[in-house]
Amino acid sequence: MTECEICGAEIKKGHARYIQIGTSKLRVCEACARYGTAVVEPEKKENSSSLLARRRDLYQMERDIEIEELDMDVDMEDYGRKVKEAREKAGLKQEELARMINEKHSLLRKIENETITPTEEVRMKIERVLKPYL
């Protein structure tokens, strides 16, 4: 059963009207259609696209949470050496790890040589991959 989103009356199949009031789109009965601007809204299309958008948001949220929850408790002292050891324990080559974290091989080499200090973002990516070995 479909109900009018304004008055709550039952809408018979095929008699739903779609209107816009401000920024919200409503499915209403014929009597309430006069309260807003009529829009052509194929119901199924609208539903599936908003569902997809919602699923995308959810996915993004999960990813954000995952990043937040990753604790950054690896001591920065000897960081490069720790990364190198963990990488070797994981059986990865420098270029393989670099590819996994989507960073340049040269960057990873500099991190391992302790020529540079990785940014928090890079550290998180490294630690996510090498966590069991760090």
Ligand SMILES: [Zn+2]
């Ligand atoms: Zn109505």
